[in-house]
Amino acid sequence: DVVMTQTPLSSPVTLGQPASISCRSSQSLVHSDGNTYLSWLQQRPGQPPRLLIYKISNRFSGVPDRFSGSGAGTDFTLKISRVEAEDVGVYYCMQATQFPHTFGQGTKLEIK
Amino acid sequence: QVTLRESGPALVKPTQTLTLTCTFSGFSLSTSGICVSWIRQPPGKALEWLARIDWDDDKYYTTSLKTRLTISKDTSKNQVVLTMTNMDPVDTATYYCARHDYRDYGPMDVWGQGTTVTVSS
Numbered sequence: 001d002v003v004m005t006q007t008p009l010s011s012p013v014t015l016g017q018p019a020s021i022s023c024r025s026s027q028s029l030v031h032s033d034g035n036t037y038l039s040w041l042q043q044r045p046g047q048p049p050r051l052l053i054y055k056i057s058n059r060f061s062g063v064p065d066r067f068s069g070s071g072a073g074t075d076f077t078l079k080i081s082r083v084e085a086e087d088v089g090v091y092y093c094m095q096a097t098q099f100p101h102t103f104g105q106g107t108k109l110e111i112k
Numbered sequence: 113q114v115t116l117r118e119s120g121p122a123l124v125k126p127t128q129t130l131t132l133t134c135t136f137s138g139f140s141l142s143t144s145g146i147c148v149s150w151i152r153q154p155p156g157k158a159l160e161w162l163a164r165i166d167w168d169d170d171k172y173y174t175t176s177l178k179t180r181l182t183i184s185k186d187t188s189k190n191q192v193v194l195t196m197t198n199m200d201p202v203d204t205a206t207y208y209c210a211r212h213d214y215r216d217y218g219p220m221d222v223w224g225q226g227t228t229v230t231v232s233s
Contacts, residue, residue: 037218037219039220043159048224049208051217051221051222054217055218058217100172100174100175101164103158103159103160104158106158
């Protein structure tokens with residue numbers, strides 16, 4: 001199974017400041033169809049997960065442009081340019097290139 | 113508008129079989145490129161992918177639970193059903209279903225609200 005490792009597991013951030021979360025996979029996530037199925041999800045307290053970023057760097061519909069994704073192969077990053085109060089929650093990276101699909105452990109974003 | 117809704121028992125006893133239903137609207141599971149996955153989340157823990165069924169009826173399962181899971185679809189009813197046998201208290205979790213749309217966004221672009229299952233005698 002592909003292991004997804006996120007760092008940090010907790011990230012206290014000041015409002016208006018940037019935040020960055022790293023995700024590393026134990027194997028390359030490049031699919032045979034040429035796509036890399038690495039997604040980022042946000043889970044606000046008490047809510048289901050919500051797709052933020054798909055295929056490494058594409059923002060899903062309605063996602064603010066302060067969220068951006070980057071990376072390739074086995075190393076990926078989610079960045080929030082200026083953290084807002086509504087960004088509090090847990091962020092997960094997820095790979096759907098290989099079976100079984102797997103998630104990272106989650107990174108808890110909180111406001112200092 | 114794409115929506116998914118999970119339903120099933122809130123409480124099951126150890127050793128029983130759990131049956132969960134994902135009822136969806138706004139898309140068809142007979143459309144090429146469309147899939148539905150089940151994912152669970154124990155209280156306070158991370159997400160765990162369980163199973164996926166594709167438009168062409170291909171099925172995939174997580175390694176550790178493969179012998180206990182069965183996923184199926186009823187395209188006419190717009191439903192996907194997951195059964196999990198021999199339930200244990202460690203299976204207590206919120207269970208979600210989510211759509212994949214490989215025509216565009218890819219995996220898990222829309223999620224249901226989840227249904228909470230407690231395993232206890």
